[in-house]
Amino acid sequence: MPSLIDPRSELDYAVQQIVQSPSDNEYLNHLIPAIKDASRGGRGQQLLQSLNQYSTDRETEIEKICNTNHQGFVSSVNQLLQLREGTVTLVHEILSLNQSIQSSTERLAEQKRGLVESRGVRQNIDEATQALRDCLEVLRLANQVHDLLGKKSHYSALRALDELQNVHLQEVTQYKIADMIQKSVPATKKLIAEAVMTDLNTWLYRIRETSQFLGEVAFFHTEQRRARQKDRAETDDYLSGFKLNSAIELTSDETDEFDPLDNEEVQVEFTPLFECIHIHDALGESDRFRAEYATTRRQQKDLLMPAFITLIDEQGANLKGLLEGIAGFAIVEKATLERAPALRSAADVDDLWDSMCQTAIALISKALHEVDNPEMLLKIKGAIALFVQTMNSWGYTSAAVDTFLLTLFEKYAELLKRRFSDDFQEIVSTDDYMPMPINKLDEYDKVVNVSWYSPDKARDDLSFPCVLPFSQMYPLCCIDIRNFLNQFYFFSDDHFQHPRVIDETLQASLDELLSEKVCQSLVERLSSQYLGQIVQILINLEHFEVACQELEHLLVAARSTASAGGTIALKATEEFRNNKKTAEKRIFELVNSKIDDLIETAEYDWLAPALETEPSNYMQTLTTYLSNIMGSVLLGLPTEIKELIYFDALSHAATMILGLPLSAEVKRINPNGVAALAKDVRYLTEFVDTLGNPILGQNLEELQQTVALMQADNSEEFYDVSTRNKKYGRVDAMNGPVLLEKYVCKLPFRQQATLYLIPLLLF
Structure with a gap:
């Protein structure tokens, strides 16, 4: 929109102010701004024209004045000319100065513009530098997290990531990098969790690999405790009544402390596990980690148990390795429970223990048919007993194994x-x-x-x-x-x-x-x-x-x-x-059988025409036999048994000898035949008397009385009960009449009939 004031009027006014200035300083104060304004607005020529116009107007005025006063006018003209000359000079100077000022002003404006631009650039640079520094710090921390991961400092990496997320990223939220890094935080946390799990899996693998050796060390320590307890029991009988793992034994063994997890042979460091627990707790994934760890341990337990074992290998290495592996695994579980109760519960540990025991029992039972040697079975039992005693010292129950030992004992x-x-x-x-x-x-x-x-x-x-x-x-x-x-x-x-x-x-x-x-x-x-x-x-x-x-x-x-x-x-x-x-x-049977054989060889002539002068051969052989067995074969027997055998043998011999004349084949017996029998009976009686036992002679009484009856002058006494009881009490009531019948076969018929009737009357 054009200005309402005529720019020429402004220049005229400025010229008037310049000319009418009372002093040089004020003159310059009015002149310089006018020049600057004219130069800025491109009206420098107009300013000169205004000045020339002003000068022309003044000359006209002066000329008018001179016309009235010529002299004064001439003087004034001269002065005016001088003034004009000075003015022209001054104008040249002003123009020169204006040009100089204009050049300086342009340079100054250019410099000021450059300065303003420079200040803006510098501020931008400063802001960009600070932003870059902040972003570099964020990047440094982000790289530090990965460096710490590379150095296995997982917890330090997690803390650095937490600091990066909660502190440093808040300072650069206006930058894109903050959003990028913020988006990468979950992935980085996952990397940390995976890295720590990788280390934990490596640790678990090493633990699984060292489980058998750990169990071997634990078994060796138990054997040493056995030896110490045995030495104490030999020194003090009171201690012999206390077994391994009893309170007395544990108290006595307190001076010999031993940690199977930390000794010269094996060292089990739980730092990776603790770090993993701590990191997952910080990540808020404790429950998931607990479940994963439990699953991993169950898998490792399954890998630990072989598909089958043999019990007849050299030195029982197969069974020993199985039990050592189970023991080492269970010891680590119990140590984990003690050190990290929030990770493992007693129920989890006991379940794994029961599962391993049942699997081991099944494997041993399956291979038990191979064993046919009690010494091998005793070694198996010894290995199991060492295993149970070791695990009892760690607080594990052995009920299932104890029950299996019954099966082992039966075998x-x-x-x-x-x-x-x-x-x-x-x-x-x-x-x-x-x-x-x-x-x-x-x-x-x-x-x-x-x-x-x-x-x-x-x-x-x-x-x-x-x-x-x-x-x-x-x-x-x-x-x-x-x-x-x-x-x-x-x-x-x-x-x-x-x-x-x-x-x-x-x-x-x-x-x-x-x-x-x-x-x-x-x-x-x-x-x-x-x-x-x-x-x-x-x-x-x-x-x-x-x-x-x-x-x-x-x-x-x-x-x-x-x-x-x-x-x-x-x-x-x-x-x-x-x-x-x-x-x-x-013995009775054999002796009596021999007696029977000897008596069967007897050859009595019951109707012998003459008397026999010597005892029968069978009787001599019989007494010799009885004497020999008593002095040799039966010598080692107790006295009461020997006497019993003798008593039975003599009783049997007497019965058999008595049966000779009673035989149905013997029809008649004459006095010579009875005399021969009587001689043999006396011979036998004399032999029995030499034995020095009166009781043995009682076995011959029936035989002796029967022979005496047959040789009696008055055989009818037998039929008199009172006389018979006194003289022939041991003679059988049936056998006596039979023998008398054979012996008295020449009696009259009336006496023979009487002999037949008497037995009937007696009974």
Whole structure:
């Protein structure tokens, strides 16, 4: 829009102000702004024209004035000319100055514009520099996070990331980089979580790799504790009643501290786990981490358990490695529970422990059929016991393993029974069934020490060689019985929670072995026809009965406190006792059979024409036989048994001899025949009298009285009850008349009829 004031009027006014200035300074003060305004507005020429116009107007005025006053006018003209000359000069100077000022003003404006621009650029540079510094700091911290990740300083990286997010990023929110970095924070946190999990997985892998060695170290420490406890028990009997992991043992072993997780052999550092827990807690992912860790440990547990094992490898390395691996794994779990209770619960740890135990039991049970050696089974039990004792010291329960040990013990008992059954059978079958000869004192001591035998003579009164009453099988069986007992109780060493089962199984097994493999085998050999063997079997049975009685006392003393009190009665004791009667009967049978054979050789001529001067051959042989068996074969028997055998043999012999004249084949007997029988009876009586036992002679009374009846002058006395009871009380009421009938066959018919009727009247 054009200005309402005429620019020429403005210049005229400015010229008037310049010209009318009272002083030079004021003149310049008005002149310079006018020049600047004219120069700025491009009106410099107009200013000159205004000045020229002003000058022309003044000249006109002056000329008018001069016309009235010429002289003054001339003077004024001169002055005016001078003034004009000065003005022209001044105008030139002003123009020059104006030009100079204009040039300076332009330069100054240019410089000022450059200065303003420079100040703006500088401010922008400063702002950009500060922004760059802030962004560089953010980038530095972002790079530092990754550097710390590279250095495995996961927690430091997380703290740096937190500082970056909550502090430094807030200062550069106006920049794009802040948004970029803010968007990368979750990914960086994920990187940290993955990195720490990678380190944890590496740690877990190393833990899994060192689990077996850790278990081996723990087992070695338990064995050392066993040795120390054994030494303490040998020093103090009171301590022998306390087992490993008991309060007394733990207290006694306090001075020997040992940490399986931190020792010269192995060091388990839990820093990666703690760092992982801390980082996931800081990330707010504790629950997820806990679940992932539990899953990982279950997977590692599954990887730890093999598909199968063998129990017959050299030194049991397969089973040992399995148990050591389980122990190391469980120890790490228990240590984790103690150090980080928020990560692992007792239920989680116990579940893993139960799972590993069940799997191990299944693997061992599956491979158990390979084992046919009780010593190998004892080693297996020892390895399991060491495993249980080690884990009990870490607070783990062993109920499942203890129950499995029962199965192991049943297998062990069966193998032992099978082995000793074969041994007993071999001993019984290869015995010579002769009294055992001893040539030296040390042999005698060995036999007495292993056998339950109480010698009749003192040790110092013995002379060698000598003979013991039992055969060689008895001390051999005693040795096997002692070994059987010891090996049975070997199973209870170290750790076995069912001692009562051992006591009961041992008693039942002993009964079975002694009854079926020893006693029954001996009874089966009673069918032998060799009297000496039967006698030796009887003697052995006698000693086995004593051994069983001693075993009953030994089992009472050796049984555990958990077993019921009272006495122990082995069924085998009664078996041996009863079968002694069987052996005695068999001896009676053989002796009586021999007697029968000898008496069957008797050749009496009941109608002999002349008297016999010597006893019959069979009678001499019979007495010789009875004398020989008493002095040799039956010598080792107890006195009461020998007398019983003799008593039965003589009774049987008397009955058989009496049966000779009673035979249906003998029709008649004359006095010579009776005399021959009487001579043999006297011979037998004299032999019995030499034995020095009056009771044995009672067996011959019937035979003696019967012969006396046949030789009596008045045989009718037999039919008189009072007389018969006095003289012939032992004569059978039926046999007497029969013999008298044969002997008196020449009597009249009336007397013969009387003899037939008398027995009927007697009954």
